[in-house]
Amino acid sequence: MSSGFVSETQLDDERKARQDEWERVRKPDDPAVAPELEVCNKSLFDQLKENKDKKQAEIDEAKSFKNMIRGVDEDEADFLAMVSKKKLEEERRRKQEEKEMLATLSNTVIPASEPTLLRPPVPSTKPVENKQARLLVGAVKRKTGTDEGTASKVTKKEQETSASGESTNEESPVQKPVSSLVAYGDYSDSEDDGESN
Secondary structure, eight states, rough: OOOOOOHHHHHHHHHHHHHHHHHHHHHHOOOOSSSOOOOOOHHHHHHHHHHHHHHHHHHHHHHEEEEEEEOHHHHHHHHHHHHHHHHHHHHHHHHHHHHHHHHHHHHHHHHHHHHHHHSSSOOOOOOOOOHHHHTTTOOOOOOSSSSHHHHHHHHHHHHHHHHHOOOOEEEEOOOOGGGGGGOOOOOSSSSSHHHHH
């Protein structure tokens, strides 16, 4: 471990090395002798205290910027309230102008298109359908009872046609299967038909 003291010979060697370096980089205007290094003759306590004071000054300066944020006083609050009111009034005025322009525009456009809007709707010639009757068109009526019982029964439709005097020579319409029964197939050989006979 080296001691903190420097001998005179070491100082002389350092001066010669500095002088040689100075001779190489020296300009004609510069002095012939190399300038001496500035040596601080302050005590260690003074140097440390000076460094501590510099750091504390930097910290205080940083804190002072943080402390610059403060509340708004009455005058500033009044000014900010006045500015916000002006902005609101300007916004309301602008919206009112837009409404007036839209109303004017709609008043000019509506009279031109009123005749088309006031035309009565064309009545549709679509006949009113009975949904239940449409569903029953393809339904097959199951025979019930014996043959003599079915012969005595006369359907309501046959009574109406006989009462009106029309003949029933017309072909009966082709029965269409109900859409939900289309996929089931033909059940003429089923057990139900055999049991009912």
